[in-house]
Amino acid sequence: MADAPSVKDMPSGLWPKAKWAAENTPEARNRAIDLYRAIAILFVILGHWLLVAAVDRGNGLELSILLAEQPWTQYATWIAQVMPVFFFVGGFSNSLSWKSALRDPEKKRTWAATRLTRLLVPTVPLVIVWAVLAVVATQYGMDVARVKEVTQAALVPIWFLAVYIMITIAVPVSWWVWERLGLWSVVLLVLGAVLVDYLAFNHEQGWLRWSNYGFVWLAVHQLGYWWHNAGRKGFAAVALTLFGVVWLWYLLTQSGYPISMVSVPGEEVSNTLPPTVAMLAIGFVQIGVILLVEGAANSWLKRTSPWAAVIVLNQMIMTVYLWHMTALIFSVGAAYWLGSLGIKMEPGSGFWWAMRPVWIAVFVVVLIPFVLIFMRFEGASKVGSDKLPGPLAASFGALLTCGGLVMMALSGIGADNALGVNWIALGMVVVGVGLGTRQVLPKA
Numbered sequence: 034m035a036d037a038p039s040v041k042d043m044p045s046g047l048w049p050k051a052k053w054a055a056e057n058t059p060e061a062r063n064r065a066i067d068l069y070r071a072i073a074i075l076f077v078i079l080g081h082w083l084l085v086a087a088v089d090r091g092n093g094l095e096l097s098i099l100l101a102e103q104p105w106t107q108y109a110t111w112i113a114q115v116m117p118v119f120f121f122v123g124g125f126s127n128s129l130s131w132k133s134a135l136r137d138p139e140k141k142r143t144w145a146a147t148r149l150t151r152l153l154v155p156t157v158p159l160v161i162v163w164a165v166l167a168v169v170a171t172q173y174g175m176d177v178a179r180v181k182e183v184t185q186a187a188l189v190p191i192w193f194l195a196v197y198i199m200i201t202i203a204v205p206v207s208w209w210v211w212e213r214l215g216l217w218s219v220v221l222l223v224l225g226a227v228l229v230d231y232l233a234f235n236h237e238q239g240w241l242r243w244s245n246y247g248f249v250w251l252a253v254h255q256l257g258y259w260w261h262n263a264g265r266k267g268f269a270a271v272a273l274t275l276f277g278v279v280w281l282w283y284l285l286t287q288s289g290y291p292i293s294m295v296s297v298p299g300e301e302v303s304n305t306l307p308p309t310v311a312m313l314a315i316g317f318v319q320i321g322v323i324l325l326v327e328g329a330a331n332s333w334l335k336r337t338s339p340w341a342a343v344i345v346l347n348q349m350i351m352t353v354y355l356w357h358m359t360a361l362i363f364s365v366g367a368a369y370w371l372g373s374l375g376i377k378m379e380p381g382s383g384f385w386w387a388m389r390p391v392w393i394a395v396f397v398v399v400l401i402p403f404v405l406i407f408m409r410f411e412g413a414s415k416v417g418s419d420k421l422p423g424p425l426a427a428s429f430g431a432l433l434t435c436g437g438l439v440m441m442a443l444s445g446i447g448a449d450n451a452l453g454v455n456w457i458a459l460g461m462v463v464v465g466v467g468l469g470t471r472q473v474l475p476k477a
Contacts, residue, residue, distance in 0.1 A: 117316025124257015171453025430469020
């Protein structure tokens with residue numbers, strides 16, 4: 034009998050390694066989760082690249098939002114807003130990992146730090162680079178408000194990361210609840226989200242809406258636990274899809290919820306900031322659909338080439354996600370410097386749409402160097418530290434990091450001080466990552 038393949042047999046090179054891993058993947062692995070994770074992130078990136086419409090109307094460069102310029106595009110957010118898919122897949126992956134850790138006391142102790150390392154470490158170079166750029170821009174006389182606007186646009190992807198980090202930290206508790214309540218835990222969280230929206234919109238208790246970051250995203254994450262533990266899911270997938278469609282129809286047509294699943298400038302209510310039950314409804318539809326095609330996806334991924342491509346993409350997916358808006362800002366900034374080349378057309382016009390493939394190709398080309406430079410942080414972060422912190426230190430580090438990330442996502446990294454940088458937010462991220470993972474820079 035031939036010996037089992039060993040990591041020592043793995044060839045060098047990104048694609049050869051991926052092919053080797055694909056050929057030696059256990060048959061029982063659910064490969065669809067990796068495909069769905071990659072597709073979800075790519076949808077977010079494409080959505081951002083279409084959503085942020087750079088234009089020069091003669092008064093300088095504007096980063097307008099297409100959803101406000103062309104309201105009909107808000108319907109496209111029903112497909113482009115795929116955060117529910119990411120939290121659903123995250124629930125599957127976290128349950129698999131946590132159940133494995135429960136069999137080993139040391140893995141259980143360091144589980145939070147291990148999971149957080151790949152999420153947190155790649156954020157450090159992003160915030161440092163933009164902090165440096167903010168300093169340079171301020172010293173050259175750029176207005177503080179403009180610095181905040183540009184850096185906020187570049188750092189907007191980190192809002193989602195902050196929420197996902199907190200959901201990950203809560204896994205030991207949410208799994209404990211799942212083992213005792215099962216799907217009832219999802220029902221209770223959904224009812225909690227419904228109650229929050231009811232009180233917020235009907236009894237002027239808008240402050241309660243922020244709690245829906247927990248109710249909404251934990252409910253979807255708990256469904257990921259069910260996905261990992263469920264058997265045949267065909268009927269449940271159809272039921273989820275139909276229920277989601279009917280619920281979404283009711284919320285949008287009878288209850289006055291916004292059409293867009295992404296925040297629109299000027300609109301009083303957003304379905305995402307904070308999330309409303311409309312996000313749950315669209316999430317149920319998306320989850321039902323991906324469950325219906327799960328079998329076909331897994332069958333297709335039994336082929337070496339597509340599965341190897343998914344492996345490659347997942348090895349750099351955090352880097353691509355974190356830096357995609359930086360690529361957009363650099364691209365449109367260069368275009369503006371070159372005499373507003375290609376950014377004088379009105380967003381949403383026929384010519385503007387015709388040029389979208391060209392601009393997306395430009396964004397991809399500009400993004401590639403960032404990925405090649407910074408993906409080492411993502412890859413090296415999987416190695417971890419020699420002595421990972423326990424759950425309390427990891428949780429405190431995560432809280433500190435998330436506080437800094439949220440500050441940057443809401444108002445950028447610029448500040449009205451001598452150097453023009455929000456040192457509090459920057460310090461919270463760097464110190465938080467260090468405390469939570471004991472690894473700010475990747476190991477050599």
